[in-house]
Amino acid sequence: ALCDATLQVVVVLHTTTGWNLIVQNCKSLKQIIFYFKATCALVVAEATLPSIHTEKQNDFLHDLVSNATKHHDRPFWIGFNDINVEGNFKWSDGSKINFINWYNEVPDDFNEHEDCVHMNHHIPKKWNDLPCDEKLPYVCAYQNKS
Ligand SMILES: [Ca+2]
Numbered sequence: 001a002l003c004d005a006t007l008q009v010v011v012v013l014h015t016t017t018g019w020n021l022i023v024q025n026c027k028s029l030k031q032i033i034f035y036f037k038a039t040c041a042l043v044v045a046e047a048t049l050p051s052i053h054t055e056k057q058n059d060f061l062h063d064l065v066s067n068a069t070k071h072h073d074r075p076f077w078i079g080f081n082d083i084n085v086e087g088n089f090k091w092s093d094g095s096k097i098n099f100i101n102w103y104n105e106v107p108d109d110f111n112e113h114e115d116c117v118h119m120n121h122h123i124p125k126k127w128n129d130l131p132c133d134e135k136l137p138y139v140c141a142y143q144n145k146s
């Protein structure tokens with residue numbers, strides 16, 4: 001099954017005072033689709049996988065998922081991908097690229113089949129490309145407008 005007890009969806013809320021966290025076990029969601037924008041939209045309509053623009057944000061997400069999953073350095077999806085044009089990575093929320101944190105010698109598009117990016121590849125906080133249909137925890141982020 002796609003959804004198991006160890007898999008969690010972590011929702012990050014950006015508020016005026018900082019980031020708040022809601023953790024949902026995936027069993028609480030009616031449908032689980034891995035990776036694409038629609039996945040996060042199932043959690044919160046306007047949510048996307050997170051973009052990362054500073055080392056501090058990278059550290060924050062790493063620590064957040066470690067705490068939420070109770071599993072240190074488990075790989076999880078971030079919003080970076082080259083789904084549309086091979087080799088041309090973009091953030092799924094459309095924001096500009098001003099920070100990257102690849103592991104050595106990646107992205108490698110292994111078997112010409114890796115278009116989605118996760119954190120915690122061998123070394124904590126380092127990124128790697130993987131097939132988009134891999135089952136990994138992920139983070140959804142959205143702006144809290146209230
Ligand atoms: Ca690729």
Ligand SMILES: [Ca+2]
Nearest residue numbers: 108109129130
């Ligand atoms: Ca790879």
